[in-house]
Amino acid sequence: MADDIILEVRNLKKYFQAGRPGWFSRREEFVHAVDDIDLQLHRGEVIALVGESGCGKSTLSLTLMGLEEATEGSILFEGVDITHATNQQRKKIRQRIQMIFQDPYESLNPTQTIEEIVTEPLVVHGLTPKPEERRERVRQALEDSGLKPAEDYLQRFPHQLSGGQRQRVVIAGALVLEPHLLLADEPVSMLDVSIRAEIINLLADLRRARGISVIFITHDLSTVGTFADRVAVMYLGRIVELGTMEDVLKNPQHPYTRALLSVIPVPNPRLRRKRIILEGETPNPIDLPSGCRFHPRCPLAMDICRHKDPQLLPVSDSHAAACLLVAQ
């Protein structure tokens, strides 16, 4: 069912130049931010991209948005290759893919009113030239985002709202274009725990009501909960494990996933578990380790891991992991 797939990523790579060859050094260096990623997203599906900072999850989302040019590979959106779209095509695509950012304090222009912020996408795309119709759409987007009644918010400025309300405004600004795909880059990590749930629940309700697909980027798997259908765990630019939420939580295959899950604190003092704490820090994505890129920190590393780079291989129909232990 190819129609069912809204987004397909094939062998996507995004490298950044780190050192420029100059008078004194001839060596070119690259940051391997996203290094060979394959991913399919179904219509109405929510996938969580999980990983620590520097794993490439944010670069991946920016590349999918077309805000960074892919180095290699292709991105197919609704069956069309958009990897190297022209500016005109890109503008059209942006009505269909929208993004929500981590920091609602930063992602709203402090000099614009809420109305201006939510109207802006319509103006940029020249949609709904009639003022009444435009106002109605803005009002609808705000109320769908939980800011009811919208009239109370239209004339206010971002600094007059709370963090949760601001994130709702950001969501309204994305909704007003009626997107098919939403990229949410750590949308709750800057918010107090007490209001995270309302944003997650809002996204879940939107997905249910509108069938929007969501890519949810986070460093903390526990915040996603049942909201996500599938989880992709990333490490140093690669997906190391991919499966349904249940697969990954109940039966993690990759040693990195296991460690990551074990260190997420559980709010129950009777459940103090043995944590797998990895040594050291994520290596520099310029000089990648040989073989499996996780081997220097892997508690289960074997000799072969230093030479052989594992591929993402299926464990079951819905579950895959890139580990030589799994392949055996």
Add this chain to the structure above:
Amino acid sequence: MSPEKSLKRYRTLLKKIGWSAFTILFVVILNFFLFRVLPGDPVKAGTHDPRFKKENQEAMRVRFGLDKPVINCFETLNPVQTGDCWINPFETQFFLYLRNLARGELGISYHTNGPVSEILVERLWNTLLLIGAGQILSIFFGIVFGLFAAWKARTVIDYSALITGLVAWSLPTFWLGIILLFWGSAKGFPIGGRITPGISSFPLSYQIADIARHMILPTLTYTIVYMGEYLLIMRSSLMDVLSEDYILTAKAKGLSTFQILKDHALKNAMLPIVTIVAINLGFTVAGAIQIESVFSWPGLGGAVYEALERRDYPLLQGVFLLIAVSVVIANLIADLMYSYLDPRVQME
């Protein structure tokens, strides 16, 4: 330090020096064309100056090739007269200007009929004496008052320092000089110059004391004006530093106020001052021109004033070049000093 890092530092150093060299080249070229693009080609016109001796006119004409085209394709630039493009580039005024510059020849003054370079060398030292004394005093007082203002923030000390700084900054240098001169002459201070004429027969200590007496008013003018700016910067910089988290850490460690100011605040707050001193060198020269004009101090700034009064264009051209090049070099030194002081810049 690893060899890679020292290579990196070396590279940054070379880059900075290279960039300053380029700026100097730009100034040199600008200095040539300014005096030829602007109306009347004063260099050429000036050779008919009645004060200018015939033999000097001839020497200047030969040495600076004033009968030659300005550059390839152009006989003169104002009014624009095109000429032969295939002429040997070494046979142009521009090349001769560069060649003479390389030899340290800056032309002959219309007024004294002596080489401009000789006049400037003597005056450079006088200016350095004045600027040096003024800078040291203004930086010192600016820092001390700024420190007290920030430390005692929101008290009478702070407000008076702030107002003093703002008023001092707003004073036109030359006017403050005039007022101090007016007041000083009534109090018996020397009214101008560097040294009392005829004192050269006295012992050296007398001469030094005499120069110092002449320096009091110009240095005071300089100090007041620039102290204002340093005070304001020091105050605001220290206010920033003192509200940083690491000051709270230092306090939590049990350090005394004196220790915190000395070991944690001063160096961090001084860094912006170094930058400002560098950027200010241009303004410093502006100040020197004004002060030396008012107090007839025989420095470079005074030379500007005299050159303007006497329409002595070779002198003006020479002074401008020397001032600009000195400022570029001083800027480079301040920049290198900054990267020595701030470990964060050092390693980049």
Add this chain to the structure above:
Amino acid sequence: MTMALPTAELKPSIPSSPFTDFWKLFRKNRMGVIGLVMLVLIIFVAIFAPLIAPYDPDSSAGITSRDLYNPPSAEHWFGTDDAGKDVLSSFMYGARVSLIVGFFAAFISIVIGGVIGIVAGFYGGRVENLLMRFTDTMLVIPDLPLIVVIVALTRPSLLNIIFVIGLLGWTTTARIVRSQTLAVKSRKFVLRARAIGAGNGHIIFNHILPLVMPLLVVNAILVISLAILNESTLSFLGLGDPTVTSWGQMLNFAFGRGAMSAGAWWALVAPGFGIVWVVLGLTLLGHGLEQVLNPRLEAHHLMPGRPTVQGEANLQPAPQGIKRESPVLLDVQNLSVNYVNEGRIMKAVHNVSFQLHEGELLGLVGESGCGKTTLMMALMRLLPAVGEIANGHIYFHGQDLAALTEAEMADVRWSGISVIFQGAMNALNPVRTVGDQIAEAIRKHLPEMPPGVVDSRVMELLELVGISAEHKDHYPHQYSGGMRQRAMIAMALSCNPQVVIADEPTTALDVMIQAQILELLDELRKRLGLSVIFVTHDLGVVAEMCDSVLVMYGGVTAEYADVDTIYNAPRHPYTQELLKAFPDLTRPDKRLVSIPGYPPKLDALPTGCRFAPRCPLAFERCTVEMPELHSLNGGIHVASCHLVEISPRPPSSLMPRRVEQD
């Protein structure tokens, strides 16, 4: 749909725009207002000079040789000049020249500098490189000599002067605008605008320009004053437009034509006074604008703090803490902290009591703005200058820390109680090596220790927290985030404290690094027998590490109990709601519920229970009466909620208790 509606969030008051906000703040800024008034006055004089000037400065009709350098009189308020003209009239006309040159030249500079700055900052790459190289080159060439040379070589007319000053005065503007553009460009709302599909033009005009504008205005004021100073200097050097009267020219004539020897101070003072008036007016206005646009708390950590007062009598005695075998180390009784600013009192912490036993790890939790950090800073007596301990005692080794002098407190800090601050990047001095900053504390508290021993102790401490000793001579920016936090821990342990306060030590760190740091902290605490107060908003971390928990809300104790009780039998609705909102990986199907609204602002605390506006169980009494602290289960569990009183489980008697001092 169980979507949490923001019903409890505040209804909008009268919407205020940034501009009305700005004006409100500016009106209160004395310097800015004085500067503005000075400028308005001089602009008035300049515009109406022909109407109000007593004489025409261009006409020499009726002037005789007896009129030269006449002192101020009834006819000539500011005296006469070298040509016998009225100084006051010339002064009034001179204002016109200064202001015209200042405004027009600055306009040219601002436009050039603004365009170059925005283009360079926004487009980056080669364009930026080229433009900024050019700007830097122009910046180091001293501008006054260049202006002098150009004006000297061209005809000195007003128009020439305006253009030369304007064309050479843009460099600082370009640099400032560029760095501001870069800063704005990196903000997320610009990325958001791109994600919407907006083009460069739209972004520059709608998102960059509005945020660069305030800075440009402040800079414009500086550029105007520099242009005015430059013009007056030019005129003083004799390069002014001979056809108009300017202040600089008046000074040039007076200085050059014997005002000094004639003792005619009025001819020298008046024009200079004009320049100072305008420039000072501009400077004050600029200073005021900057304070309003870029407000900084004019306060810092070295300002003297307010003394402790015992302002709240008749408080319910501190409830008994959680019983433990080990002795009490830190006993906090009825502690209140107020912020006093411009006569307004804000109760940041009210009547908090707890006991920290030897070897205990106490978790202090609550949302942001609940007074956690204020409480910790009060324990260390590190409150900001506006903060005061308004009531209560902090007993540590029999001493009441609240009553100590600053000098006595300095001895307790670090050797008795130390702090691991949130955000180690900012808590470490960037220009001193990490080792040096650790050694400094040791030298202060153990002055008899020889330097060599201090050095080896520093290395030992670094190794203890898992940093190899060779890194001791490195600067904080050479450390990674995790290493900095480790160094901060090493520093906190350097003087063998008994109590360590860890204020959100893992916020902003990755989960794995966070786990490493927490593991380290836990291990060190057990090994060294430390008592730790752990401030956090992460209920998961608390559950994994702490022995007891103090839940704060709106500056008061909501609930205080051992960790198992808090998680498995919480009595306060706030604790219950917090737990409902907190995700649990072991129960992925748990439907999370937010607490609607947000914690109360300190200047608008509710009259009754501080949690009542957000509490799902609130009833009438909660909105009028603040609940007392109720002890449950014989004093090992404390909750401040009216429901506890009503509940079937009877609250145990509140035994007044004094701490046995050792």
